[in-house]
Amino acid sequence: xxAFLAWISTLPALAQIPLVLLAFFAVIALLIxxxxxxxxxxxKFTIIRAAACVLIPGLVFLALGSVLWAAVAxxxxxxxxxYLDYRSKQGAxxxxxxxxxxSPAIFLLGIGLIYPTIxxxxxxxxxxxxxxxxxxxxFIWIFTQDTGIRTVLNTFVWVLIVPAVSTIFGLAYAVFxxxxxxxKVFKVLVFMPMAISFVGASIIWRFVYAVRPAGQEQIGLLNxxxxxxxxxxxxxxxxxxxxxxxxxxxxxxxxTGFAMVILSAAIKGVPAEQLEAAELDGTxxxxxxxxxxxxxxxxxxxxxxxxxxxxxxxxxxxxxxMTAGANETSVIANEMYSQWQGFEVGRSxxxxxxxxxxxxxxxxxxxxxxxxxREIR
Numbered sequence: 076x077x078a079f080l081a082w083i084s085t086l087p088a089l090a091q092i093p094l095v096l097l098a099f100f101a102v103i104a105l106l107i108x109x110x111x112x113x114x115x116x117x118x119k120f121t122i123i124r125a126a127a128c129v130l131i132p133g134l135v136f137l138a139l140g141s142v143l144w145a146a147v148a149x150x151x152x153x154x155x156x157x158y159l160d161y162r163s164k165q166g167a168x169x170x171x172x173x174x175x176x177x178s179p180a181i182f183l184l185g186i187g188l189i190y191p192t193i194x195x196x197x198x199x200x201x202x203x204x205x206x207x208x209x210x211x212x213x214f215i216w217i218f219t220q221d222t223g224i225r226t227v228l229n230t231f232v233w234v235l236i237v238p239a240v241s242t243i244f245g246l247a248y249a250v251f252x253x254x255x256x257x258x259k260v261f262k263v264l265v266f267m268p269m270a271i272s273f274v275g276a277s278i279i280w281r282f283v284y285a286v287r288p289a290g291q292e293q294i295g296l297l298n299x300x301x302x303x304x305x306x307x308x309x310x311x312x313x314x315x316x317x318x319x320x321x322x323x324x325x326x327x328x329x330x331t332g333f334a335m336v337i338l339s340a341a342i343k344g345v346p347a348e349q350l351e352a353a354e355l356d357g358t359x360x361x362x363x364x365x366x367x368x369x370x371x372x373x374x375x376x377x378x379x380x381x382x383x384x385x386x387x388x389x390x391x392x393x394x395x396x397m398t399a400g401a402n403e404t405s406v407i408a409n410e411m412y413s414q415w416q417g418f419e420v421g422r423s424x425x426x427x428x429x430x431x432x433x434x435x436x437x438x439x440x441x442x443x444x445x446x447x448x449r450e451i452r
Contacts, residue, residue: 114168121161124171128157192431198424205420213425225403226410227429229319233390233406234433237326238383242376244327245334249342250364262339266332273329273392280325281397284311315403322404325393330386334379341375342368374448381441388434407433 083091114120132149160170202209217223245265252261268276285295286308293299298308312318345368353363369376391408398404400413407430415423 114172116168120168124160124168125157128153128160128171195424195427198420199428201421201424203419203421209421213421214429216422217425217429222405222410226405226407226426229404230388230406230430230433232319233323233326234384234387236320236323237330237387238380241327241330241383242334242338242379244331245336245379246338246376248331248335249339250368253339253342262335265335268329269332271329273390274396276325276329277393277396280328284321284397286310312398312404313402318398318402319404322393322397325397326387326390330383334383337375337379338372341372345371374444377441377444381437381444384437385434388430388437 083094086094114124129150130153132153133146136146136149156170156174160168163170198205199213200208200210202212217227248261248265252258255261271279282294283296284298285293286298287293287295289307293302293308295308297311301307301309311321349367349371350363353367358366389408390406391412394400394404394406394409395412400406400409405413407426411423411426411430414420414426
């Protein structure tokens with residue numbers, strides 16, 4: 076592949092375009108042939124599948140520069156796969172087609188998720204240069220140093236406050252504007268922060284929190300209001316621990332729109348018959364909301380809470396842009412980057428493993444809830 080691209084680069088620009096397009100369409104045609112045509116029944120197609128299973132793995136390994144024994148092993152593995160495909164109960168060609176469709180996604184997951192996860196986990200137990208096994212030393216450092224403990228606690232504060240407040244605000248807003256005259260406009264206004272990147276939102280809020288010495292003209296909106304009210308300018312992002320809460324406000328501002336949109340759609344899906352029946356039973360609006368609406372949107376609430384929780388655990392852009400972790404505002408993702416930037420690869424990987432362990436229960440819980448919903452349906 077690299078040789079082909081190098082050869083393409085030596086050609087004139089106008090000649091490169093048709094050749095690249097031709098190569099692209101050739102690959103697409105080959106995929107269609109193997110995924111749609113080769114799985115058909117018949118002796119001719121069986122021979123095609125056998126040749127593909129045996130030759131393709133070996134040729135791929137040779138093209139990647141692997142040693143001969145690796146190519147032979149891949150060829151034998153392909154032959155075994157053809158045998159399993161030929162004897163499959165679903166019919167010859169079923170496994171061939173299944174693996175053909177899944178292999179690109181599996182390959183991308185392997186190189187983009189599984190391999191980095193394994194490599195990072197191994198590095199977490201190595202020294203800063205990755206040359207010596209140090210056991211749990213990096214994790215002990217995290218949970219015995221003031222910086223590490225503060226970082227983990229800050230992350231817990233983010234994940235406890237942001238999902239709860241964002242969901243409450245988003246749900247309240249969705250309920251109050253439901254079926255109102257300007258519903259679409261109100262939704263757009265609240266959802267707009269979701270269209271801004273975390274870095275962009277952080278820059279906006281840095282101007283809101285900006286501070287200048289007393290007596291000078293304030294460029295920060297919040298400090299200007301304080302001065303108008305007769306107070307002194309406050310360095311909002313320097314005073315610990317309140318500066319962490321001022322950073323949390325930014326993520327709440329962003330995620331409230333997400334919660335509002337999802338929950339508003341869920342509320343509209345609650346059967347009107349149930350609401351009418353509750354009204355006939357003499358329930359007031361609050362009782363109807365608690366006993367009818369909330370149970371009807373429970374699955375959406377779980378999705379919103381878990382999604383925002385994961386975003387809170389992984390928050391990096393806001394902290395990095397606004398304070399860079401100074402004044403005891405660092406979180407795990409930011410500290411992971413800071414340690415890596417300081418050539419402490421082992422500690423950086425240890426922070427990554429801690430973050431992974433914290434995210435994993437939320438992901439598992441979300442997956443189980445989705446599975447339960449499918450079983451109910």
